Amino acid sequence: MQPGRRAVRTDHVRTHPRGELPCPRTRTAHVSRTPRQPAHAVRKPSPVPSRRPARCCSRRPAARPPPPPPPRPRPSRPPSRSSAAPRPAAPAVPEPAALAGAKVNVGEGATVGVGMPISVTFPRPVPRAERAAVEHWLGVDARPAVTGAWSWVKDRNLLDGQRVDYRPPAYWKPGTRVTLRVGSHAVRRFSIGRSLTATVDVRTHTMTVTEDGRPDTRIPVTAGRPGLDTWNGTMVVMDKQPRVYMDSRTVGLGDAYHGYYAWAVHTTTSGTYVHQNPAANTHAGRANVTHGCVGLATDGTAERFYRRVIPGDVIRVTGSKDTVEPGNGYGDWNLTWSEWLAHSATRHGGDAR
Numbered sequence: 059m060q061p062g063r064r065a066v067r068t069d070h071v072r073t074h075p076r077g078e079l080p081c082p083r084t085r086t087a088h089v090s091r092t093p094r095q096p097a098h099a100v101r102k103p104s105p106v107p108s109r110r111p112a113r114c115c116s117r118r119p120a121a122r123p124p125p126p127p128p129p130r131p132r133p134s135r136p137p138s139r140s141s142a143a144p145r146p147a148a149p150a151v152p153e154p155a156a157l158a159g160a161k162v163n164v165g166e167g168a169t170v171g172v173g174m175p176i177s178v179t180f181p182r183p184v185p186r187a188e189r190a191a192v193e194h195w196l197g198v199d200a201r202p203a204v205t206g207a208w209s210w211v212k213d214r215n216l217l218d219g220q221r222v223d224y225r226p227p228a229y230w231k232p233g234t235r236v237t238l239r240v241g242s243h244a245v246r247r248f249s250i251g252r253s254l255t256a257t258v259d260v261r262t263h264t265m266t267v268t269e270d271g272r273p274d275t276r277i278p279v280t281a282g283r284p285g286l287d288t289w290n291g292t293m294v295v296m297d298k299q300p301r302v303y304m305d306s307r308t309v310g311l312g313d314a315y316h317g318y319y320a321w322a323v324h325t326t327t328s329g330t331y332v333h334q335n336p337a338a339n340t341h342a343g344r345a346n347v348t349h350g351c352v353g354l355a356t357d358g359t360a361e362r363f364y365r366r367v368i369p370g371d372v373i374r375v376t377g378s379k380d381t382v383e384p385g386n387g388y389g390d391w392n393l394t395w396s397e398w399l400a401h402s403a404t405r406h407g408g409d410a411r
Contacts, residue, residue, distance in 0.1 A: 170368065171250070172230045172371075176198065176223065177224075179213070180221070204234070208223070215327060224238075225391070225398070251370075257375075258352055260377045263280060280345060288350050289375060290378035292373075293389060296324045298322060298367065298369070300322075302324075304318075306349065330382075334361070336356055
């Protein structure tokens with residue numbers, strides 16, 4: 059079937075040296091003059107205990123206490139790993155107006171798979187004369203650093219000049235932290251999770267899941283039947299949903315199917331999914347009978363795969379026919395590095411630091 063993290067501030071209290079309290083100012087009450095009594099007639103009042111420090115009770119004017127020490131400076135918070143890099147200097151070229159309406163495919167704080175490109179789209183096509191300036195104002199900072207480049211991609215559902223993607227020569231390294239600056243308008247931070255690749259071999263009707271370089275699961279599948287072959291090549295999980303309504307009429311297949319399908323992992327704009335399909339209960343591992351999607355059995359196989367993958371994970375199909383286009387979802391990895399650079403307005407890659 060064919061239809062993508064803050065600290066409590068505490069006020070500093072000024073303290074007085076050695077724990078002493080400052081002498082409070084007192085008012086001298088007016089006392090009427092009385093005849094002087096003989097010395098022997100003077101009766102001393104009983105001492106009244108005072109809670110003030112002793113030196114504050116002297117008959118002599120109290121000396122002004124020394125000023126309190128200055129408050130200790132607040133320790134600065136260490137920069138977070140996502141914001142440790144200093145803001146780069148603005149490019150020499152003026153900021154293109156197109157960046158004001160730009161949209162980014164990765165959400166703030168997201169964790170994505172190693173295959174996720176950064177994809178920026180615009181409400182209107184960016185003229186060719188402005189594309190180099192757009193690339194200069196789209197700043198990518200990665201830790202650890204990568205050598206990556208922007209490339210203009212013809213999206214299946216957009217006009218030429220409405221989408222530009224960024225990727226390294228090879229998949230992102232797990233654990234990489236990425237910061238994207240969309241000119242002066244937005245900052246987007248995200249991280250790369252573990253590495254997961256699912257390879258579908260349509261000839262053997264199997265899907266092998268490899269995590270962090272170790273193949274650990276082999277799943278029987280049924281792929282597109284002859285004439286409705288599953289796209290060949292490298293795709294990236296765009297998004298996923300527990301239930302998706304699929305209608306064959308939206309992809310020009312008449313009334314072949316319509317209804318809800320569960321555990322749907324979306325891999326192309328044209329409507330390719332890896333999803334649960336009752337037909338897989340019979341044909342998975344034996345034959346390809348779907349309308350182009352990759353079908354998984356209803357015995358829990360589809361749900362387990364669904365819960366394991368995240369957007370940005372890589373789905374590779376081998377043994378099929380036509381290779382998926384770069385703009386049909388995230389087919390960016392189907393271009394060699396030199397082919398990728400050929401579609402860059404600046405014609406070269408740069409270090410993302």
